[in-house]
Amino acid sequence: MMLITPLDAAFLISETREHPMHVGALLLxxxxxGAGSDFVGDLYRRLLTWDRVGPLFRRRPATPGPLIGAMRWYDDQDVDLDYHVRLSALPRPGSTRELLTLVSRLHGTLLDRHRPLWEFHLIEGLADSRFAVYFKVHHALVDGVNSTRQISQMLSAEPTAPLPPPIWAERNPAGSPSSIAVKRSIGRQLANAVGEIPSVLHSIGEAVGLTPTLARLLADGLRRDDTALPFQAPKSMLNVPLSGARRYAAQSWSFQRMRAVGKAHGATLNDVLLAMCSGALRRYLLDADALPGESLVAAIPVALPVDRDTDGGNAVTMVLCSLATDIDDPHERLRRIHTSMLAAKNVMAGRSALQISLFGLATATGPTAANLLPGFAGRARPAFNLVISNVPGPRSTLYWNGARAVGWYPVSIPTEGNAVNITVVSYADNIEFGLIGCRRSIPHLQRLLDDLEHSLRELESAPPSSQQGRRPATATRRDV
Structure with missing residues (x-):
């Protein structure tokens, strides 16, 4: 058995029926x-032949309870692939709306803690000879970066390449038996614990060294509008208790369009992404007559500078960014967002992974724990209004058994007190948006897709002085 790290354990402890804590991806x-009528069915049968499951996809809590079960992993040697790998079909010809409705329903159900914490759904019946994969895995097992990397490994750069092993397959089947691997893992943990005792004082020193930085951040936040602090975010319709039902929406935008906006404004692609979300949220809330007078604040996940391996787990923290939704001018909003993100980057510059993690714990991750207190969400000011995540993905077109992947949409987690999550993955020439929200609290979530397009067009039009006379990009968004 393996011990569960505190961060991974937090995702297990905080899970309830209303708050499933798994992440996912929808691939088209x-x-x-020349594919036959049984192309997807044949692919499904081939997938089931990979019955040697890798260590990460054998893990389940040693006990199913939320607290004790968050202490150690059990290595399940009897994984039932017929349960975890499923073939579904939409009524032909299945529409995008029907596919997203199915994903919304699948993403709202809890993973069974008596089994390894993942499911893989192969979905046929879509129009235009398309099919889909919806994959979900508990956040205690992977973060967005690890999940994207694992999905990439089951795809190929060439359409004629042999079918690679699926995501759950053991990559080293000729290696040591899993029981030996688990024993070695426990031994490694114990050896590491003993070997790291001398470094405890150094870690404490790093934590203490962060105190002046946090004090300076607090002073800047009280003095400047572009430095975001926890519990500065205004109350909004986004910050309410959740039900268990979910609504999912997804769409693609051209990487070229967003990069052109960033180049025109001296901003990063991530700044433009945040400005798109800011404008869309502002428009959505204005239409609902629910726009707060103060700026919304977003929590932005940041990957920690650590070596990643196949053991999975989470190596991520979060920083806060003012979205400037109180500003009407889209270009000024982008400038303010750029300044706010620059302030967060300056705090992290030159810091160790531990210090960056502690900074995120103090300013973003830690304060959200208050939402677990009964009645807290919806009454007090939220630590932040929503999470907006940008996950780097493969920049070239990939294939699976000869089928071209035409879309890769993330499916993330709304949390108690934060009823909407926006996550994007870069894939090939596009930026793929996945929006997930509480079905009861966030009406007509799909309207945010139109609002995102409107927001990007605002940034492309009425350009700043450096862009006068230039025409906006002509590339358009691509529907799912």
Whole structure:
């Protein structure tokens, strides 16, 4: 058995029926030319032949309870692939709306803690000879970066390449038996614990060294509008208790369009992404007559500078960014967002992974624990209004058994007190948006897709002085 790290354990402890804590991905594929009518069914049967499951996908809590079960992993040697890998079909010809409705429903159900914490759904019946994969895995097992990397490994750069092992397959089947691997893992943990005792004082020193930085951040936040602090975010319709039902929406935008906006304004792609979200949220809340007078604040996940391996887990923290939703001018909003993110980056510059993690714990991750207190969410000011995450993905077109992957949409987690999550993955020439929200609290979530397009067009039009006379980019968004 393996011990569960505190961060991974937090995702298990905080999970309830209303708050599933798994992340996922929706991938769209076009069948290759000449594919038979049973192409997807044959692919499903081939997937089930990979019955040697890798260590990460054998893990389940040693006990199913939320607290004791968050202490150690059990290595399940009897994984039932027929349960975890499922073939579904939409009524032909299945529409995008029907696919997203299915994903919304699948993403709202809890993973069974008596089994390893993942499911893989192969979905056929879509129009235009397309099919889909919806994959979900508990956040205690992976973060967005690890999940994206694992999905990439089951795809190929060439359409004629042999079918790679699926995401759950053991990558080293000729290696040591899993029981030995688990024993070695426990031994490694114990050896590391003993070996790291001399470094405890150094870690304490790093934590103490962060205190002046936090004090300076607090002073800047009280003095400047562009430095975001926890519990500065205004109350809004986004910050309410959740139900268990989910609504999901997804769409693609051209990487070229967003990069052109960033180049025109001296901003990063991530700044433009945040400005798109800011404008869309402002428009959505204005339409609902619910825009707060103060700026919304977003929590932005940041990958920690650590070596990643196949053991999974989470190596991420969060920083806060003012979205400047109280500003009408879209270009000024982008400038303010750029300044706010620059302030957060300056705090992290030159810091160790431990210090960056502690900074995120103090300013973003830690304060959200208050939402677990009964009645807290919806009464006090939120630590932040929503999470907006940008996960780097493969920049070239990939294939699966000859089928071209035409879309890769993240499916993330709304949390108690934060009823909407916006996550994007870069894939090939596009930025793929996945929006997930509480079905009861956030009406007509899909309207945010139109609002995102409107927001990007605002940034492209009425350009700053450096852009006068230039025409906005002509590339358009791509519907799912």
């Amino acid at each position: 594929f076009e069948q290759p030319d």
